[in-house]
Amino acid sequence: MKARPTEPVAIPPQVPVRDLAALLEVAPMEIIRELFKHNILANINQVITYESAALVAKELGYETLEAAPPPTQSAQKHEPSGHAGGHHEAHLVHRSPVVTVMGHVDHGKTSLLDTIRKTRVAAGEAGGITQHIGAYQVEVNGKKITFLDTPGHEAFTAMRARGAQVTDIAVIVVAADDGVMPQTLEAIDHARAAKVPIIVALNKMDKPGANPDHVKSQLADAGVVIEEYGGDVVCVPVSARQNTGIDELLEMILLVADVQDLKANPQAKVLGAIIESRLDKNRGVAATVLIEQGSLKVGDVVVVGAIFGRVRAMFDDKGKQIKKAGPSTPVEILGLPEVPRAGDRLVEVADEKTARSLATQHAQQQKVESAGGTRAISLDSLSSEIQAGKVKELNLLIKADVQGSLEAIKQTLDRLDEDTVKVRILHDGVGNISETDVHLASASNAVIIGFSVKVDSAAQRLAQNEGVDIRSYDVIYKLGDDIEAALKGMLEPTYREQVDGHAEVLQLFKVGKTTVIAGCRITDGKLMRSSQARVLRNGKVVLSGQIASLRRGKDDVREVASGFECGVTLEDFNQFEVGDVIEAFSKVRA
Ligand code: GDP
Numbered sequence: 167m168k169a170r171p172t173e174p175v176a177i178p179p180q181v182p183v184r185d186l187a188a189l190l191e192v193a194p195m196e197i198i199r200e201l202f203k204h205n206i207l208a209n210i211n212q213v214i215t216y217e218s219a220a221l222v223a224k225e226l227g228y229e230t231l232e233a234a235p236p237p238t239q240s241a242q243k244h245e246p247s248g249h250a251g252g253h254h255e256a257h258l259v260h261r262s263p264v265v266t267v268m269g270h271v272d273h274g275k276t277s278l279l280d281t282i283r284k285t286r287v288a289a290g291e292a293g294g295i296t297q298h299i300g301a302y303q304v305e306v307n308g309k310k311i312t313f314l315d316t317p318g319h320e321a322f323t324a325m326r327a328r329g330a331q332v333t334d335i336a337v338i339v340v341a342a343d344d345g346v347m348p349q350t351l352e353a354i355d356h357a358r359a360a361k362v363p364i365i366v367a368l369n370k371m372d373k374p375g376a377n378p379d380h381v382k383s384q385l386a387d388a389g390v391v392i393e394e395y396g397g398d399v400v401c402v403p404v405s406a407r408q409n410t411g412i413d414e415l416l417e418m419i420l421l422v423a424d425v426q427d428l429k430a431n432p433q434a435k436v437l438g439a440i441i442e443s444r445l446d447k448n449r450g451v452a453a454t455v456l457i458e459q460g461s462l463k464v465g466d467v468v469v470v471g472a473i474f475g476r477v478r479a480m481f482d483d484k485g486k487q488i489k490k491a492g493p494s495t496p497v498e499i500l501g502l503p504e505v506p507r508a509g510d511r512l513v514e515v516a517d518e519k520t521a522r523s524l525a526t527q528h529a530q531q532q533k534v535e536s537a538g539g540t541r542a543i544s545l546d547s548l549s550s551e552i553q554a555g556k557v558k559e560l561n562l563l564i565k566a567d568v569q570g571s572l573e574a575i576k577q578t579l580d581r582l583d584e585d586t587v588k589v590r591i592l593h594d595g596v597g598n599i600s601e602t603d604v605h606l607a608s609a610s611n612a613v614i615i616g617f618s619v620k621v622d623s624a625a626q627r628l629a630q631n632e633g634v635d636i637r638s639y640d641v642i643y644k645l646g647d648d649i650e651a652a653l654k655g656m657l658e659p660t661y662r663e664q665v666d667g668h669a670e671v672l673q674l675f676k677v678g679k680t681t682v683i684a685g686c687r688i689t690d691g692k693l694m695r696s697s698q699a700r701v702l703r704n705g706k707v708v709l710s711g712q713i714a715s716l717r718r719g720k721d722d723v724r725e726v727a728s729g730f731e732c733g734v735t736l737e738d739f740n741q742f743e744v745g746d747v748i749e750a751f752s753k754v755r756a
Contacts, residue, residue: 193527269339300442301496326609328509330439436460544635561612667691
């Protein structure tokens with residue numbers, strides 16, 4: 167075991183597994199494993215309490231202390247560490263808010279971001295206007311605001327699903343002449359699921375058809391009650407095109423940020439999130455990082471998932487070369503050997519040796535995850551988690567064919583007994599289950615309920631990768647029964663079959679007296695040693711059984727991919743014929 171620091175590590179009262187792993191410089195899998203030893207089933211995005219985190223840290227040889235509880239939900243995630251040492255609180259300083267713009271298509275999100283960028287960049291920095299790195303900062307009354315340049319709740323939630331929740335405030339743009347639309351409602355739900363405060367920008371006020379009062383009452387219907395109506399949501403009329411109301415909007419952002427009292431420790435070990443990245447012909451990999459805590463410097467060694475490297479050069483959002491960047495600052499860094507993904511976390515480590523081992527462990531972890539090793543919450547797993555007292559809330563995302571079904575489902579769920587677990591509907595809508603829905607479910611540990619709707623194929627794939635449980639129903643009472651049973655811990659797990667691949671039998675080899683090896687070529691998918699298999703002859707099933715051995719040449723192998731040849735034997739079956747098709751399949755949780 168490597169030497170552990172003698173000073174205690176500050177851990178927040180609530181910490182995602184991923185961040186704890188970064189703080190302790192171990193692979194997330196190691197944390198998950200330790201938690202499992204204590205009967206805590208967690209995935210990488212799961213938020214665990216200080217008590218659980220301290221337990222794990224101790225096992226790994228760390229002293230811990232609980233970081234001061236942050237004043238707000240959104241400040242909390244920015245302070246995963248006060249860094250080792252007991253003076254962490256003294257090191258906390260104010261940081262500027264990070265803002266994401268969301269709303270319905272064509273309501274003016276891009277125009278608003280462009281207007282703010284073009285008109286609010288300080289004089290003398292105008293040369294930087296054309297620079298686009300995925301985020302930019304503006305200064306208002308001597309204070310800074312960081313805007314993420316990719317508008318929309320899709321990007322926002324995809325980042326969250328990857329473990330990076332960097333947004334402090336969501337500006338929801340609503341066109342005053344068009345009103346609240348389906349994507350407006352989605353954006354509101356996504357912001358709420360992330361517990362991020364909302365500011366409404368009532369855009370296109372210059373248009374003759376603008377009807378702000380109508381929009382305000384629509385918003386109230388959606389549960390977004392603005393100040394004027396007695397609520398606490400700030401609403402600012404603007405025109406992105408005519409550049410009016412923008413100053414008020416920016417001031418309101420600062421005001422809401424003040425209430426949040428956002429802080430971070432610039433002296434802590436650097437934690438950041440990848441906002442955007444690309445391969446530049448001349449400069450190599452350029453990645454935009456939003457610093458969450460600590461101060462990133464040129465020369466620092468950083469790990470981003472399975473990638474690690476040294477920061478070779480760093481630029482701010484105006485393209486100016488800089489040497490150091492603190493919390494809430496977006497910077498473009500050069501020096502990573504590969505292109506990371508948006509939403510990946512960046513951590514600073516002491517040296518390349520630590521970086522290498524952390525990156526390797528992460529790569530292994532990814533393999534485990536893609537093999538379905540970790541799962542988000544599912545209705546099946548719910549009962550055991552309720553019994554273990556780990557779940558207090560069941561988050562649901564409901565998609566239905568028509569509004570009427572949605573209402574009926576909500577009523578059914580309302581009637582459920584909520585003694586132990588509260589059912590919380592994060593989002594409901596009419597339409598098929600999309601990738602964005604899966605991202606939201608993954609980011610919020612929710613189960614998706616589909617009622618007479620389809621699941622988009624991309625969403626299906628993503629759900630499988632992320633371990634998101636999608637339940638499809640055509641009858642409302644069945645849906646209600648299932649949820650009730652899950653809440654009571656009585657739901658039987660359901661399995662479905664997943665075809666892994668097919669192989670065609672080309673030759674037969676007799677070994678010993680009885681054993682017959684089928685020499686095959688994989689025609690699609692793959693054959694795995696762990697798969698079950700059925701033998702198909704002229705389209706009919708001859709046998710269904712277990713694969714007994716899988717060989718490439720003389721070697722036993724765990725799997726063989728499409729296009730390759732291999733030798734297969736099945737348990738208790740020797741009657742292969744040339745031309746048979748072997749279909750390999752696995753049972754997976756439905
Ligand atoms: P997005 O899809 O939400 O990013 O919307 P865009 O920013 O692309 O804007 C959609 C359309 O609305 C464009 O044609 C804009 O020029 C127009 N638009 C945006 N803001 C305003 C505004 O304040 N007033 C008027 N009249 N048009 C606007």
